[in-house]
Amino acid sequence: MKTILKPLTLLVALFIVSCGGDKKTDKFGNPVSDEKENVEAVKPEVSEFPLAEKGKEIFEGKGTCATCHKLDIKLVGPSIQDIAEIYKEKNANMITFLKGEGKPIVDPTQYEVMKANFALTKTFSDEELESLEQYIYSQEK
Numbered sequence: 001m002k003t004i005l006k007p008l009t010l011l012v013a014l015f016i017v018s019c020g021g022d023k024k025t026d027k028f029g030n031p032v033s034d035e036k037e038n039v040e041a042v043k044p045e046v047s048e049f050p051l052a053e054k055g056k057e058i059f060e061g062k063g064t065c066a067t068c069h070k071l072d073i074k075l076v077g078p079s080i081q082d083i084a085e086i087y088k089e090k091n092a093n094m095i096t097f098l099k100g101e102g103k104p105i106v107d108p109t110q111y112e113v114m115k116a117n118f119a120l121t122k123t124f125s126d127e128e129l130e131s132l133e134q135y136i137y138s139q140e141k
């Protein structure tokens with residue numbers, strides 16, 4: 001009995017040693033590190049809408065867009081999701097529209113209400129307008 005047990009215990013002990021320690025592995029047995037650089041490396045490279053976060057700030061902040069536009073319900077203006085969908089579908093240029101140089105394609109009957117905002121949006125830089133556009137597109141359903 002003893003002669004069988006001894007190598008077995010050794011084997012078990014070896015097993016514990018080799019699997020012990022802090023090293024984590026994923027489900028495929030590859031070592032996983034807790035280090036930050038490594039976590040960053042697995043993330044998708046560049047977001048499709050790098051300016052969306054900035055756009056959200058403008059939309060809810062100095063742009064005051066959020067007073068009339070909500071995410072998924074029509075308030076004074078069409079929902080952000082509806083605008084994104086229609087602009088994408090028609091491959092329309094939101095920046096041109098916000099500069100007051102385009103035509104309304106979402107709800108032309110209410111254009112006058114939106115038009116009043118061009119006084120403000122015309123003061124925005126191209127990057128700010130692009131941020132607004134990216135934010136709206138990033139919210140598409």
Ligand code: HEC
Pocket residue numbers: 059063064065066067068069076077078083094097098103104105106107108109110111112113114115117121132
């Ligand atoms: C006072 C309310 C109000 C505010 C504030 C407002 N909008 Fe609008 N918006 C509307 C209304 C009403 C419409 C529907 C008329 C239209 O389609 O032009 C509209 C339409 C739009 C459209 C679709 C235009 C199209 O082609 O028909 C976009 C894009 C848009 N708004 C973006 C914005 C952005 C960006 C801001 C902030 C800078 C903003 N809106 C602020 C009321 C508002």
